[in-house]
Amino acid sequence: MGMRLTGVGVGPGDPELVTVKGVNALRAAAAVVVPVMDTGEMGRAEATVRAYVDPARIVRVVFALNERTDRARREAAWDAAGERVAALLRQHGTVAFATIGDPNVYSTFTYLAHTVGALLPEVTVATVPGITAMQDLAARGGAVLTEGTEPLTLVPVTAGSAVLQEALRGPGTVVAYKFGRLAEEVAAALHATGRTEGAVWGSALGLPGESIRPASALLDGPLPYLSTLIAPARRDGGRGAKLGLGTEGGGR
Known part of the structure; x- marks a missing residue:
C-alpha cells in the first residue's frame, strides 16, 4: 500500500x-x-x-x-x-x-x-482533524464564537500584541492563542479597544490544572504559554440581529 x-x-x-x-x-x-x-x-x-x-x-x-x-x-x-x-x-x-x-x-x-x-x-x-482549544474554551466558558455574518479572527500573539489589537478593533470575534507570556499586553489591548467585557481566557483545558476566568481577571505576569482567549463580537441587537438578508438560520 x-x-x-x-x-x-x-x-x-x-x-x-x-x-x-x-x-x-x-x-x-x-x-x-x-x-x-x-x-x-x-x-x-x-x-x-x-x-x-x-x-x-x-x-x-x-x-x-x-x-x-x-x-x-x-x-x-x-x-x-x-x-x-x-x-x-x-x-x-x-x-x-x-x-x-x-x-x-x-x-x-x-x-x-x-x-x-x-x-x-x-x-x-x-x-x-481535531477539536481546537478555541472550541473547547467556548464550550467550557460559555462563549459563543460566531453568530450570523460575524467574522472570526484567530491570532497567535507570538506575532505581537499589535496584531491582536488591530484584530480587536474589527467587528467580529477574536481568538488569541499562545499569549501566556504577554498576558499583561493582551489585557492592555482588550482595555484599549473596549473588548474586555464578555471576553474569557483559559489554560490547561480539560486537565487537572484547568483555569477558566473572565478576561477582566487576567493575572499580572505570565500565564501558561498555551493560554487561549476569546473576545466575542459585540452583540447589541438581540436574537438573530447578525443574520444578513437572505441568510438561512439553519445549523450551518
Missing part, C-alpha cells in the same frame, strides 16, 4: 475530545509519534494518546518546541525529527503523528510533513 504519514489532531488535552476517527487512525498506524521538548517531559499530545494506544507503540521524537530565538537550532531539530520519522516509515510503512488541537492549525505537523516529504517524495500525507 506504500508509506503513509497521518497527522492526527488529538484535541486540547482532554482524552474524551479525541474523535472516533482520530482514535482509529492512531490504532491503525504501526507507530505513533509524539513530539517532546528536549527537556524530555511528557507533553499533552503524548498524555492524550496514552489513553488509547499501547505505550510500546509510541515513539517520542524531539522538537525544539520552546525555541523562538535560535533558528539554526530549531531547523536542526526539525531535520532530525524528519529523519527519524522517515526511518520509521521505511521500517513500518504507516506512521501517525499526534498533535494537540488540529494538525492544520498552528501545528508542528506542518513542518514535519514538509521535511518528510522532501526525504520521501513517494509518501502519502493525510490528516485527521
Whole structure:
C-alpha cells in the first residue's frame, strides 16, 4: 500500500475530545509519534494518546518546541525529527503523528510533513482533524464564537500584541492563542479597544490544572504559554440581529 504519514489532531488535552476517527487512525498506524521538548517531559499530545494506544507503540521524537530565538537550532531539530520519522516509515510503512488541537492549525505537523516529504517524495500525507482549544474554551466558558455574518479572527500573539489589537478593533470575534507570556499586553489591548467585557481566557483545558476566568481577571505576569482567549463580537441587537438578508438560520 506504500508509506503513509497521518497527522492526527488529538484535541486540547482532554482524552474524551479525541474523535472516533482520530482514535482509529492512531490504532491503525504501526507507530505513533509524539513530539517532546528536549527537556524530555511528557507533553499533552503524548498524555492524550496514552489513553488509547499501547505505550510500546509510541515513539517520542524531539522538537525544539520552546525555541523562538535560535533558528539554526530549531531547523536542526526539525531535520532530525524528519529523519527519524522517515526511518520509521521505511521500517513500518504507516506512521501517525499526534498533535494537540488540529494538525492544520498552528501545528508542528506542518513542518514535519514538509521535511518528510522532501526525504520521501513517494509518501502519502493525510490528516485527521481535531477539536481546537478555541472550541473547547467556548464550550467550557460559555462563549459563543460566531453568530450570523460575524467574522472570526484567530491570532497567535507570538506575532505581537499589535496584531491582536488591530484584530480587536474589527467587528467580529477574536481568538488569541499562545499569549501566556504577554498576558499583561493582551489585557492592555482588550482595555484599549473596549473588548474586555464578555471576553474569557483559559489554560490547561480539560486537565487537572484547568483555569477558566473572565478576561477582566487576567493575572499580572505570565500565564501558561498555551493560554487561549476569546473576545466575542459585540452583540447589541438581540436574537438573530447578525443574520444578513437572505441568510438561512439553519445549523450551518
